[in-house]
Amino acid sequence: MNNNPSKEQIMFIKSLNRTKQAVKITRIAIFLLFFIIWxxxxxxxxxxxxxxxxxxxxxxxxxxxxxxxxxxxxxxxxLFETCVGFGIGTVMGTLVAVILWWNxxxxxxxxxxxxxxxxxxxxxxxxxxxxxxxxxxKAIIAVALLTSVIVxxxxxxxxxxxxxxxxxxxxxxxxxxxxxxxxKVVFPSATPxxxxxxxxxxxxxxxxxxxxxxxxxxxxxxxLIVYGSQVFTLGYKQI
Amino acid sequence: xxxxxxxxxISLSYHSPKGExxxxxxxxxxxxxxxxxxxxxxxxxxxxxxxxxxxxLSLPSEGTVKIEGNRKSAYMLQKDHLFEWxxxxxxxxxxxxxxxxxTAENRQKVHELLKKYGLEExxxxxxxxxxxGMRQRAALIRxxxxxxxILLLDEPFSALDYQTRLTVSDEISKIIKKEKKTAVLVTxxxxxxxxxxxxxxVFSKRPASLKAEFKIEFPDNFKNGISxxxxxxxxxxFNKIWKELDK
Ligand SMILES: Nc1ncnc2c1ncn2[C@@H]1O[C@H](COP(=O)(O)OP(=O)(O)OP(=O)(O)O)[C@@H](O)[C@H]1O
Ligand SMILES: [Mg+2]
Numbered sequence: 001m002n003n004n005p006s007k008e009q010i011m012f013i014k015s016l017n018r019t020k021q022a023v024k025i026t027r028i029a030i031f032l033l034f035f036i037i038w039x040x041x042x043x044x045x046x047x048x049x050x051x052x053x054x055x056x057x058x059x060x061x062x063x064x065x066x067x068x069x070x071x072x073x074x075x076x077x078x079l080f081e082t083c084v085g086f087g088i089g090t091v092m093g094t095l096v097a098v099i100l101w102w103n104x105x106x107x108x109x110x111x112x113x114x115x116x117x118x119x120x121x122x123x124x125x126x127x128x129x130x131x132x133x134x135x136x137x138k139a140i141i142a143v144a145l146l147t148s149v150i151v152x153x154x155x156x157x158x159x160x161x162x163x164x165x166x167x168x169x170x171x172x173x174x175x176x177x178x179x180x181x182x183x184k185v186v187f188p189s190a191t192p193x194x195x196x197x198x199x200x201x202x203x204x205x206x207x208x209x210x211x212x213x214x215x216x217x218x219x220x221x222x223x224l225i226v227y228g229s230q231v232f233t234l235g236y237k238q239i
Numbered sequence: 240x241x242x243x244x245x246x247x248x249i250s251l252s253y254h255s256p257k258g259e260x261x262x263x264x265x266x267x268x269x270x271x272x273x274x275x276x277x278x279x280x281x282x283x284x285x286x287x288x289x290x291x292x293x294x295x296l297s298l299p300s301e302g303t304v305k306i307e308g309n310r311k312s313a314y315m316l317q318k319d320h321l322f323e324w325x326x327x328x329x330x331x332x333x334x335x336x337x338x339x340x341x342t343a344e345n346r347q348k349v350h351e352l353l354k355k356y357g358l359e360e361x362x363x364x365x366x367x368x369x370x371x372g373m374r375q376r377a378a379l380i381r382x383x384x385x386x387x388x389i390l391l392l393d394e395p396f397s398a399l400d401y402q403t404r405l406t407v408s409d410e411i412s413k414i415i416k417k418e419k420k421t422a423v424l425v426t427x428x429x430x431x432x433x434x435x436x437x438x439x440x441v442f443s444k445r446p447a448s449l450k451a452e453f454k455i456e457f458p459d460n461f462k463n464g465i466s467x468x469x470x471x472x473x474x475x476x477f478n479k480i481w482k483e484l485d486k
Binding site: 164166167169170171172173174175176180184185188189191 | 294296311312313314316317318320322324333334336337338385391
């Protein structure tokens, strides 16, 4: 970089900053505008506030629930279930991927099953799971687990199989065994894939938990949504 | 000189559902202690396969490989295969670690090697922070540290640009001589083979069989390495090998 930027460079930087500012302001404006229009529309009767609610009553409702602690409790429970489902899904998925990588026979046998299981709409199995495990938190976590574990297996195994053949040859030539190959090459080189799988999994587990709560729970955000639509206080749902 | 490895009537075929590929055909030669041996041959003829047989990673279909006195071999490949998730030092220790031999004393030795060959200040950096030549040097130190006696070099310089390649190959061959290691180098580059080696083996098209052997000797004032390229004998060797490959 030059110590004395030319006039042109100064102009360029200025216009760059101006664009950045404009983008930020427009973003916020759209956000605010959306809620203002919503509020006005509800006020003037363009939309029915009984069905579509309105921002002001959502805020009032949220504050009320924050005060009696019920909102935090529901959020906490959903968060807990998501974390547990996500954690178990990741650990189990990775373990299964290790087994499949280790034994190519099992891998070949399981391949078509993985494809089928992966294309299954897992959340559609939620009612069955709830019948099996009962109307409780265990069932909800199982649904979350089910939605994430197959994707984890497929992604992590893909990462494992992507390890460089010559990296493996190098470790072998130094006398390393299969365990060394796993821990010194395959695992570290698959780490980015595992992290990608984790990112996808958080979202999937969350979906699983919400769906589970739709069907089974007495607490949690999913329950709140169902409860809200049943008693028609749309203020609940909008939170 | 003492022979430390004997390859006798080695043949090897690869098997796949599509059929059989014969890669090595009745190959017999010895490797001598402390020599720099080069292997040249048309591409795809089976040179890498031959190294793999010497290393013991592949077993020949026929014939025997005998390595004298429990000597170990170690690879240096076309890419340096430094692991990005390890520091340069930890990469250099990989061989020792896998041989369950990473003692405090050996760690110290790795440090000394890094220092001796100008990588001390990069010991705890990531491999990606090194230049191409430095990376190859780090890979060599990893090989040297593993206390292997026979270094198997599979086109280790072919990924480098021409300029770097000349200096790095010269540098690496000098280090190998200094550490008194035996080296088997696979290369496509005849001039590289002539300038670095004590002996060059020429192989035929696939399946590789030994076609000719050249002992390379330069007058004292030229020595091996870059300066050898200026010796009058250089052209001669080059042409002989070239003709042999072309036959
Ligand atoms: N694992 C394998 N399975 C089947 N065929 C193989 C395998 N490895 C190598 N081959 C075949 O054996 C022949 C020799 O391969 P090799 O890699 O030893 O040749 P190379 O001389 O090292 O080639 P290059 O000059 O390209 O490095 C090639 O035709 C190759 O296709
Ligand atoms: Mg090769």
